[in-house]
Amino acid sequence: MTIVGNCPHDNFTDGITNGAEWYPVTGGMQDYNYIYAGCLEVTLEVSCCKFPNASELQRHWEADRDPLLLYLMQINMGVRGIVRDQHNNPVEGAVISIQGRELIKSKTTSQGEYWKLLLPGHYRLLVSTSGCDPKVVPFEVVNGTVTRLDVTIDRQAGGLSGVASSPQSPPFVLGLFAFLVFFHASA
Numbered sequence: 001m002t003i004v005g006n007c008p009h010d011n012f013t014d015g016i017t018n019g020a021e022w023y024p025v026t027g028g029m030q031d032y033n034y035i036y037a038g039c040l041e042v043t044l045e046v047s048c049c050k051f052p053n054a055s056e057l058q059r060h061w062e063a064d065r066d067p068l069l070l071y072l073m074q075i076n077m078g079v080r081g082i083v084r085d086q087h088n089n090p091v092e093g094a095v096i097s098i099q100g101r102e103l104i105k106s107k108t109t110s111q112g113e114y115w116k117l118l119l120p121g122h123y124r125l126l127v128s129t130s131g132c133d134p135k136v137v138p139f140e141v142v143n144g145t146v147t148r149l150d151v152t153i154d155r156q157a158g159g160l161s162g163v164a165s166s167p168q169s170p171p172f173v174l175g176l177f178a179f180l181v182f183f184h185a186s187a
Helices: 029-037 054-075 171-186
Strands: 078-085 095-098 113-117 121-128 135-141 146-154 159-164
Touching: 078 121, 078 135, 095 113, 121 146, 135 146
Parallel strands: 078 146
Antiparallel strands: 078 113, 095 121, 121 135, 146 159
């Protein structure tokens, strides 16, 4: 909440609380999705009133729009790429993980795409698919960027290779941002 002090019995410093300290939830989706799906799920409560009046929604949106957009833009860090075979065909279902974090695995899409949210640092991408030996490709994530790391597999020889290119912003993020700006302008 950006508006501090409006709630009776408000004891949240700067309108922020640690949810686990506020009220514990056993078996919540936040933990499940983070541990087993490798994605971040959050609960945002922008009012001390669980069901604010419709007349208050615009005020809440205007107060919280910029922080929410900045939060969404955090997906502009990490690594993404496409896994293709030696004939430039996308490889669906290749298993992708980060060395040292093998618990959180994902699979490439039907177009061979994958993505991982990562803080700046040096990592090693693990790629495995049937018919090929698992391979490790080193790469670096630079602050505020997405590293593009496409991987080519050679199904016949059983090899994998990867080349990191310069950091970039994924187009779907820009599309989401443009949609939100349009939504706000037309409201």
